[in-house]
């Protein structure tokens with residue numbers, strides 16, 4: 001895990017919390033780009049909590065389907081190179097805003113393919129960017145602590161249980177941020193501090209950019225065949241798509257920007 005401090009940030013700090021970009025698959029790129037543009041306009045720092053890449057590769061007989069690849073990755077042998085190029089092209093215009101890129105289960109291909117695509121992406125984008133590993137604690141300003149973990153478990157409908165599980169992992173934080181399940185959500189709670197005062201804690205889960213329920217017209221399905229959609233077959237809920245926008249003001253008060 002990573003433990004890192006960002007002490008020198010604006011007194012009113014905007015964060016854009018992203019995860020589950022799944023670059024390399026067919027994603028809702030327009031949504032991602034509009035969020036990145038929001039970050040530019042509002043001088044937000046961008047953090048990416050894993051699954052930057054989809055990395056469902058042809059050697060994965062269980063999950064790979066050619067139709068699920070982004071068109072820029074089709075018909076090439078060096079799919080991993082092309083996925084890194086694609087992520088670079090999407091993120092480069094915003095590289096100066098990105099503070100961290102972490103690893104999710106889809107990026108963790110080191111065991112089978114002997115490569116860390118997140119490290120290669122960071123090398124290409126901007127060597128200043130923090131490699132976030134799978135989890136860590138980021139401290140903003142004097143003492144605002146965010147615990148992030150890419151996540152665990154099988155995709156399900158709204159799942160609040162993983163937040164109480166995360167509370168068993170970490171103490172004394174202002175925000176717990178997970179990804180992975182693709183079920184975008186925000187919850188606010190508090191804990192009794194050792195001084196007897198209540199301390200706010202926010203639970204956030206950033207969503208993905210995968211839409212399992214795109215409507216396909218008859219001409220396309222009859223010409224090109226049906227596309228494999230694991231989310232439909234498993235009856236996944238359609239989820240809320242996209243990241244989470246946050247403001248932390250000069251008094252370290254959290255506002256989720258909806």
Ligand SMILES: [Mn+2]
Nearest residue numbers: 020051180208
């Ligand atoms: Mn994911």
